[in-house]
Amino acid sequence: MNLLRQFINLTSAELRLFGREPIALFFTFIFPVFMLFVIMEVFVPAEAPKEVVINQVMPSLMVLIISSTAIFGVPMSIVSYRQIKFLKRLRGSPVTPLAILGGFGLANFIVTLLGIALLAIVAVLVYSAVLAGSLMAFLGGFVLAFLSLAAIFLFIPGVARSERAAIAISQIIFFPVMFFSGVFIPLDQLPDWIARYISAFIPVTHAVELLQGLWLGAPLADLTREMLILLGVLLLGVVIAARTFRWE
Amino acid sequence: MKTAISVENLAKAYGPLRAVDGVSFEVYEHEIFGIVGPNGAGKTTTVECLEGLRLPSAGSIRVLGLDPTVEGYKLRQLIGIQLQEGKFPDKIKAKEALELFASFYPHSLPAGLLLEQVGLQDKANAYYDNLSGGQKQRLAIALALVHDPQLVFFDELTTGLDPQARRAMWELVASIRQAGKTVILVTHFMEEAERLCDRVAIIDQGKIVALDTPANLIRRLEGGLRVSFTVDDPGIAARLEKISGCRLSLSNGQITSQCTDYRVVGEVIRVLGENGCDFRDFTVSKATLDDVFLAITGKEMRE
Numbered sequence: 355m356n357l358l359r360q361f362i363n364l365t366s367a368e369l370r371l372f373g374r375e376p377i378a379l380f381f382t383f384i385f386p387v388f389m390l391f392v393i394m395e396v397f398v399p400a401e402a403p404k405e406v407v408i409n410q411v412m413p414s415l416m417v418l419i420i421s422s423t424a425i426f427g428v429p430m431s432i433v434s435y436r437q438i439k440f441l442k443r444l445r446g447s448p449v450t451p452l453a454i455l456g457g458f459g460l461a462n463f464i465v466t467l468l469g470i471a472l473l474a475i476v477a478v479l480v481y482s483a484v485l486a487g488s489l490m491a492f493l494g495g496f497v498l499a500f501l502s503l504a505a506i507f508l509f510i511p512g513v514a515r516s517e518r519a520a521i522a523i524s525q526i527i528f529f530p531v532m533f534f535s536g537v538f539i540p541l542d543q544l545p546d547w548i549a550r551y552i553s554a555f556i557p558v559t560h561a562v563e564l565l566q567g568l569w570l571g572a573p574l575a576d577l578t579r580e581m582l583i584l585l586g587v588l589l590l591g592v593v594i595a596a597r598t599f600r601w602e
Numbered sequence: 603m604k605t606a607i608s609v610e611n612l613a614k615a616y617g618p619l620r621a622v623d624g625v626s627f628e629v630y631e632h633e634i635f636g637i638v639g640p641n642g643a644g645k646t647t648t649v650e651c652l653e654g655l656r657l658p659s660a661g662s663i664r665v666l667g668l669d670p671t672v673e674g675y676k677l678r679q680l681i682g683i684q685l686q687e688g689k690f691p692d693k694i695k696a697k698e699a700l701e702l703f704a705s706f707y708p709h710s711l712p713a714g715l716l717l718e719q720v721g722l723q724d725k726a727n728a729y730y731d732n733l734s735g736g737q738k739q740r741l742a743i744a745l746a747l748v749h750d751p752q753l754v755f756f757d758e759l760t761t762g763l764d765p766q767a768r769r770a771m772w773e774l775v776a777s778i779r780q781a782g783k784t785v786i787l788v789t790h791f792m793e794e795a796e797r798l799c800d801r802v803a804i805i806d807q808g809k810i811v812a813l814d815t816p817a818n819l820i821r822r823l824e825g826g827l828r829v830s831f832t833v834d835d836p837g838i839a840a841r842l843e844k845i846s847g848c849r850l851s852l853s854n855g856q857i858t859s860q861c862t863d864y865r866v867v868g869e870v871i872r873v874l875g876e877n878g879c880d881f882r883d884f885t886v887s888k889a890t891l892d893d894v895f896l897a898i899t900g901k902e903m904r905e
Contacts, residue, residue, distance in 0.1 A: 356708065363705040367698065374693035374729075438689035443745075446655060446683040447706045448675055 360449050364457025365464075368431075372465055381422045382469040386415050387476050389538075394481060408481040410540065412473060413565035417499065418537050419469040421558055423462050424503035425528045429510035431458070433520040436511070442602045459504070466500055486571030495568040495581075499561035502584040505591025506557050512598025535559040557587040603630040605664075606753055606784045607652060612661035613808075614647050621647045623808035624661070631752075634775065634785040636799030636816075638792060638891065640901070644808040645788045646686050649755050652786070653683055666753060679707060682746030682754035686761075686788070689738070692731035696722055696741050699730065700748055707749035716744040720774060736767030743774060754778065757788040772798055792891035802891070806899045819894045825849055825860025828893075829867055831874075831884040832856050838879045845869045860889075 372378055390411065398407050435441045444454050477483035485492065507527075514520035532538050534548060535558035541549050553559045564580040607629035614622040622644040629635040637645045650656040652665055654674030663670055668677045690699055697713045704710035717723045720740040725733060733741065739759055746754050756775065760768040775798055779785050789795055795802045796816045804812040804819075812819055820826055825848075832855055839852055847862040848870060861867050867886055874881055896902055 360706055363702055367694070367702045370698065371691055371693050435691070438691070439685050439687065440690055442655065443683070443685055443688050443690075446653060446678060446685065447703060448678040449706050450675075 357450060357453055360453040361457050361460075364449075364453060365460045368458055368461035369464060372461065378427060378465075381426065382419060382465055383472055385422075386419050386469065386473050389418065390415055390473065390476060393538075405482045405484075408477055408483045409486070409570055410566055412477040412481075412483050413569040414537050414540075414562045415473055416470040416496070416565055417535070417558060417562045418532065419473065420466055420496075420500050420503050420561065421528070421531065421537070423466045423469075424500075424507045425510070425531070426524050427465075428458075428462055428504055429507060429514070429520055429524060430517070432508075432511040433514050433517050436600065436602060437517055439602065445601055462504065463500060467496075470496065485569055487568045488571075491574065492565070492568045495564050495577075498581065498584050498588070499564060502588040502591065503557060503561060505595060506587050508591055508595035509598060512595065512600070531556055531558050536562040557584065560584055560587075605629070606631045606666060607635075607786075608664045609648075609652070610662045612648065612651060612663060613659045614644075614651060614656065615659045620808050622651070622658075625803075625805070625808070625810050626661075627803050627810060627813055629784065629786065631784050632779065632782060633800040634779050634787055634798050636795040636802035637786065637788045637805060638795045638802050639790065639805035639895075641790055643790075643805045645790075645805055646757055648805070649757060649786060649788055653681065653755055654678065679749070680751055680753065682749070682751040684739075684742040684746045684754075684756050684759060686757040688742060690730045690741070690745075692729065694730050695727050696730070696733070696744075697726040699741065700744060703745050703748045710749050711747070716747060719747070720744045721770075734767075736763050736770065739763065739767075739771060740774070743778075747778070751783070753784045753786070755786045755788075758790070759787070760789070760791065760794060768794070792895065796891045804891075804895060804898065806895075806901075811898050812894065816891055819891065820889050823889050823894055823897055825862060826889045826893075827861045827864065827867055828858060828887045828889060829861055829870055829885070830856060830858040830887075831881045833879055833881050835879065838874065838877060841873055841877060842870060845873065 393411050393415075394404060394408065398404060398411075432441075441454070445451075474483070510520055510523050514523055534544070534553050535556045536553065537558065541553060541559070544553065560580045560583045564577055564584065567577045567580070605628050609628070610626050612622055612625045613620065625644075625648060637648060639645055647656060651658045652663060652670060654670030654677050657671060665677055666680050668680075670677050696717065700713035700716055704713065713726070714723070717726055720743050722737060722740050722744065725737060730738065730741070743756070743759070746756070759775070760771050763771065772794065775785060775787065787795070787799060799816060801813065801815050802819070803810050814822075834855065836852060836855060836857070839850055839857060842848065842857070842859060843850055845866060847866040849860045851858050859870060861870065
């Protein structure tokens, strides 16, 4: 009971703090919607049917939101909380590590979920996007993609000794990953060798494939490979994080 | 006097570095116990072992009857902690921080009461990064007291504060002890220890080099009284040097003599008078813990 109360309070405190960070709000809510308009209005050829293309573009931009939480949001907060000794101070109270990490993780999950919900609403209202698959399966895929990407990029706070270092590492990773994983540019428009030898090895690519497939209603059997890869990435991320995570 | 903390042969090594090297002491209930020494002496490592935040390499510790290495979770319900250079997220409000930490304990004090106690009642809705250095430390104290603990640890509470804020902080710490709590105060600021602490342990290079009340430490010091004055003719120094129990130092016509007791001070004045020596700016001052530290370790404490 006490654990649950701690967990809920840590979650709501983290959510409140997120709401006071204009940059985080921008990247979670404004930037993806802006990118949606840019891609749909500028990059999609005029003769292409927008109501078809939107169903590929929107799921990939959802992965943009997940990635900005996983690559920027979570690692940056952890490094900052470590640097100011907030994590250590929490450890000096009778709070279990499970409540601290769980509350922090749930807050970031909720924020990301709100971000993709806003994007979906805009896509449905403005471009008539339609979910062809099952909503439950799509949400399940979203949870898997979130956990998997959030976990694998936990190596950043593991290796970054300071906030500056974390920002540098996140930026170096973020933009190439967005370009080569099908988020900004569809995979079939990338040179074949990039798609085959680079994109395939980026976990984000498989999150894009999974969410696009589930949105477009592909049979689950066709997506088994993506799901297994993301599960593997999740396990790898947890193992690396458990080995490199530091409270101070 | 009941014992709140007992430490025996505590050691903590980081590779070849012995940060804490065989430290033993006891802290009694309701006292302000000071752990003083220069930066890097091992003060913080010692208290963090007591708080259960670090695992000692050797030795045994009992804090409020518990072993911090195995009963850390239980211990943390009983103690209050303020960390050296510990901060909180910029955008958390004072009241929110108190309510968050209050939710970690089965019983806690209302945020309003705590804010009033530390003089932050007007800052309940202020963001952490808008508080001044002194106000941040006041909030850290309030957060350490949120569950009304019997024992609180303050680590470099006043470092970086201006003299006025520092003095106000001293009053606050004294009032916390007045309320019946036991306080462990870590500081590298000797005047603070002298003002506040009932007993102090002086730590240097991981070892306790002295442990007593500040008054006893100073009294035991050879040359616990310092006499200084200015003369035109430094030749008088030769005669003053013959007084037993008096150590002289001379610079630019200013003579400083360290005297073991007031009788020796009288002797100094007598010799000056008998020789018809003109002297000015005559002052007598008691030694401080800084002098004690210098005498024991041969090093100056530095800020």
